[in-house]
Amino acid sequence: MRMLRMRSKPGYLTQVKQSNMSAVLKSIWEFEPISRVELVERTDLTSGTLTNLTQDMIRGGIIRESESSHGSVGRKRMLLRLDTENYRIIGIDIGRNAFEVVLTDLAGRVIAASEGSTAGMDNPDSILDLITPSVQKMKALSSDSGNKLLGIGVSIPGPMDMQQGILLDPPNFPGWEQYPVRAELEKRMEATVLINDDARSSAFAERWFGLGRTTSHLVHITMGIGIGGGVVMNGEMLYGANGLYGQIGHITVVHNGEPCACGNLGCWETVGSIPGIMRNWTDGHGKTIMNFFEAVQRNDREAARTLEYTLSILTDALTNLFNVYDPDVIVMGGKLYPYLSRYMPEIRKRVQSRVYPFVRERVRIEASTFGTSQSAVGAAALIFDRLMREPLDMIGLS
Amino acid sequence: MRMLRMRSKPGYLTQVKQSNMSAVLKSIWEFEPISRVELVERTDLTSGTLTNLTQDMIRGGIIRESESSHGSVGRKRMLLRLDTENYRIIGIDIGRNAFEVVLTDLAGRVIAASEGSTAGMDNPDSILDLITPSVQKMKALSSDSGNKLLGIGVSIPGPMDMQQGILLDPPNFPGWEQYPVRAELEKRMEATVLINDDARSSAFAERWFGLGRTTSHLVHITMGIGIGGGVVMNGEMLYGANGLYGQIGHITVVHNGEPCACGNLGCWETVGSIPGIMRNWTDGHGKTIMNFFEAVQRNDREAARTLEYTLSILTDALTNLFNVYDPDVIVMGGKLYPYLSRYMPEIRKRVQSRVYPFVRERVRIEASTFGTSQSAVGAAALIFDRLMREPLDMIGLS
Numbered sequence: 053m054r055m056l057r058m059r060s061k062p063g064y065l066t067q068v069k070q071s072n073m074s075a076v077l078k079s080i081w082e083f084e085p086i087s088r089v090e091l092v093e094r095t096d097l098t099s100g101t102l103t104n105l106t107q108d109m110i111r112g113g114i115i116r117e118s119e120s121s122h123g124s125v126g127r128k129r130m131l132l133r134l135d136t137e138n139y140r141i142i143g144i145d146i147g148r149n150a151f152e153v154v155l156t157d158l159a160g161r162v163i164a165a166s167e168g169s170t171a172g173m174d175n176p177d178s179i180l181d182l183i184t185p186s187v188q189k190m191k192a193l194s195s196d197s198g199n200k201l202l203g204i205g206v207s208i209p210g211p212m213d214m215q216q217g218i219l220l221d222p223p224n225f226p227g228w229e230q231y232p233v234r235a236e237l238e239k240r241m242e243a244t245v246l247i248n249d250d251a252r253s254s255a256f257a258e259r260w261f262g263l264g265r266t267t268s269h270l271v272h273i274t275m276g277i278g279i280g281g282g283v284v285m286n287g288e289m290l291y292g293a294n295g296l297y298g299q300i301g302h303i304t305v306v307h308n309g310e311p312c313a314c315g316n317l318g319c320w321e322t323v324g325s326i327p328g329i330m331r332n333w334t335d336g337h338g339k340t341i342m343n344f345f346e347a348v349q350r351n352d353r354e355a356a357r358t359l360e361y362t363l364s365i366l367t368d369a370l371t372n373l374f375n376v377y378d379p380d381v382i383v384m385g386g387k388l389y390p391y392l393s394r395y396m397p398e399i400r401k402r403v404q405s406r407v408y409p410f411v412r413e414r415v416r417i418e419a420s421t422f423g424t425s426q427s428a429v430g431a432a433a434l435i436f437d438r439l440m441r442e443p444l445d446m447i448g449l450s
Numbered sequence: 451m452r453m454l455r456m457r458s459k460p461g462y463l464t465q466v467k468q469s470n471m472s473a474v475l476k477s478i479w480e481f482e483p484i485s486r487v488e489l490v491e492r493t494d495l496t497s498g499t500l501t502n503l504t505q506d507m508i509r510g511g512i513i514r515e516s517e518s519s520h521g522s523v524g525r526k527r528m529l530l531r532l533d534t535e536n537y538r539i540i541g542i543d544i545g546r547n548a549f550e551v552v553l554t555d556l557a558g559r560v561i562a563a564s565e566g567s568t569a570g571m572d573n574p575d576s577i578l579d580l581i582t583p584s585v586q587k588m589k590a591l592s593s594d595s596g597n598k599l600l601g602i603g604v605s606i607p608g609p610m611d612m613q614q615g616i617l618l619d620p621p622n623f624p625g626w627e628q629y630p631v632r633a634e635l636e637k638r639m640e641a642t643v644l645i646n647d648d649a650r651s652s653a654f655a656e657r658w659f660g661l662g663r664t665t666s667h668l669v670h671i672t673m674g675i676g677i678g679g680g681v682v683m684n685g686e687m688l689y690g691a692n693g694l695y696g697q698i699g700h701i702t703v704v705h706n707g708e709p710c711a712c713g714n715l716g717c718w719e720t721v722g723s724i725p726g727i728m729r730n731w732t733d734g735h736g737k738t739i740m741n742f743f744e745a746v747q748r749n750d751r752e753a754a755r756t757l758e759y760t761l762s763i764l765t766d767a768l769t770n771l772f773n774v775y776d777p778d779v780i781v782m783g784g785k786l787y788p789y790l791s792r793y794m795p796e797i798r799k800r801v802q803s804r805v806y807p808f809v810r811e812r813v814r815i816e817a818s819t820f821g822t823s824q825s826a827v828g829a830a831a832l833i834f835d836r837l838m839r840e841p842l843d844m845i846g847l848s
């Protein structure tokens with residue numbers, strides 16, 4: 053809606069152009085297919101400026117023209133849309149026991165994927181040695197098909213210094229403290245690398261490639277070994293004062309509950325995560341979460357009791373999220389979610405009975421769009437997010 | 451940082467001017483005293499545009515020039531600051547049992563205040579009849595001293611339709627359902643009227659007239675008959691998809707707890723508010739919250755037990771707020787807070803022991819700047835907020 057105005061300052065023109073191009077590109081993403089006339093309306097740019105910017109982006113290969121099928125008689129109306137085919141993005145999800153690498157187009161469609169186990173490994177260099185061949189293969193796939201690689205996004209357990217690209221002190225992730233993962237990957241891959249924690253990356257996947265197309269307020273929950281969150285309000289990911297905004301796994305749901313690795317007591321993560329459920333299941337020693345849900349299916353009494361407790365805590369937690377963030381939709385993913393999905397119709401009913409009456413009918417809880425690949429696709433979404441914000445730099449048009 | 455650009459559309463020039471003036475006014479508010487040169491840097495406007503805008507605002511009486519005491523030799527450097535003296539704002543807090551009216555300047559300083567009881571009254575018109583003489587007195591005070599009235603803000607229990615200025619179905623506030631409080635007051639007072647719920651108004655007081663001067667992420671908690679919240683992130687008040695963002699009193703803190711008026715179970719409000727404490731105090735029948743804290747002072751055993759429970763729940767709740775919103779500061783107010791304030795050093799220590807270790811030293815919990823007048827001053831802040839966003843319309847400069 054706004055543009056910067058010229059001023060005699062070095063780099064200022066480029067900054068103006070970047071900001072204007074970002075505004076145009078976001079509008080094309082949101083409203084495609086869209087005409088130049090509509091874009092002038094939406095961005096408040098002059099039609100001359102708009103024509104130049106769209107020309108640059110067409111030349112750069114990130115948008116394209118298509119003819120309207122509803123054009124008026126005797127005159128073809130040219131519409132603009134994102135060109136998702138010229139560029140590719142690589143997304144890498146580095147988890148505590150496994151990794152996944154995906155190659156996507158600019159719509160977040162997965163063109164190739166590869167995964168592997170890192171169980172028992174605690175040397176980041178060795179883990180990157182293991183991942184590198186998959187990434188190289190994706191790079192080759194991309195160039196073989198004539199595409200340019202826009203960049204490499206990485207999802208990894210937090211907390212981290214995103215600007216510096218360095219992990220801080222991630223719990224249950226030995227060996228990675230202070231590891232400069234971004235610099236190391238940039239050196240190995242000769243590409244732009246961005247990192248974010250897996251919970252926020254997963255939310256970015258939803259924001260750009262999933263339900264975020266139709267809503268601007270969403271909460272994404274990643275449930276697995278831990279419980280993480282990413283919160284998008286008014287279309288923007290929120291980080292808070294210390295990068296801790298959305299630590300939803302660390303809401304106390306059990307008063308005077310068990311100590312959590314984060315320092316708090318009775319966190320949702322202590323009872324609602326995979327390890328939390330296994331601790332609550334008195335027969336769980338030496339068994340897996342799959343064994344637990346099998347026991348539930350066999351109507352095992354202890355397993356049923358533990359499940360009911362898990363679901364009642366989940367109901368509390370989801371209700372809390374509606375009351376603190378008031379999202380249009382809560383999106384759920386992570387390794388635990390596939391086991392929970394069959395109970396969601398029941399959970400939705402319970403949550404509906406707990407929120408403010410006037411929003412009951414608006415309670416929307418959905419499965420994450422990319423299932424178990426959410427975090428890897430989200431890593432790719434980090435690069436897409438940068439493209440939306442800084443297209444000139446990302447495409448090298450300046 | 452941005453400006454709109456001219457276009458041949460009716461009203462467009464005015465819209466551009468409003469947006470630019472708002473950016474300049476906010477920068478002056480944030481960085482005063484500030485020179486025109488610095489303002490050009492901060493707003494990216496041309497120096498010609500900036501000079502025109504500041505000239506208009508000086509003429510309009512909302513900013514003024516002052517000489518720098520550190521001007522370089524031989525040349526006086528003129529700095530700009532807010533002019534807080536030409537305009538006055540009236541803030542009205544309408545509570546369930548009482549009302550308060552304040553007259554403030556543009557810095558939120560209370561120039562005159564008046565209050566009264568509405569206990570037992572459930573007819574909005576009668577309550578407005580009771581409040582109107584106080585408001586008329588403030589209007590007279592303002593014009594007697596040669597000031598112009600900028601507008602009247604109203605804090606009132608929610609939920610509400612802020613745009614329409616109509617209350618929806620506020621709990622424990624009989625007679626006010628669907629009452630058009632804004633239209634009614636505009637008719638009576640012949641002034642611009644804005645309404646918001648008391649919890650968010652109190653947060654606005656802090657955002658514009660209190661700690662918000664030095665921080666852009668804050669949570670304000672109003673504790674009394676209920677527990678309400680207002681959350682400012684990146685300097686903006688958040689509302690969510692349905693106006694329910696920040697319903698912090700309705701986080702479940704007791705699993706399988708008591709039903710709350712909101713529809714949820716075990717809400718913080720059910721145990722942490724004044725009625726919640728009185729229900730937990732087994733000797734509380736027929737007594738007041740003051741009696742309760744007197745009993746605590748007498749080392750009454752039951753009162754001490756209830757207090758300890760209240761404080762342990764408060765610790766959970768505050769820790770939750772740090773983990774979900776990651777604010778720079780949590781600000782506490784409301785009728786219950788004065789009784790709690792003596793326990794805050796202990797509470798702060800407990801919360802510090804519960805948040806992520808790397809932010810322990812950053813835990814900041816403060817008393818609200820305006821004490822028991824927070825909500826009335828916050829009502830005035832609603833008008834100030836509008837001035838910051840739409841100065842042309844508010845001052846009639848267009």
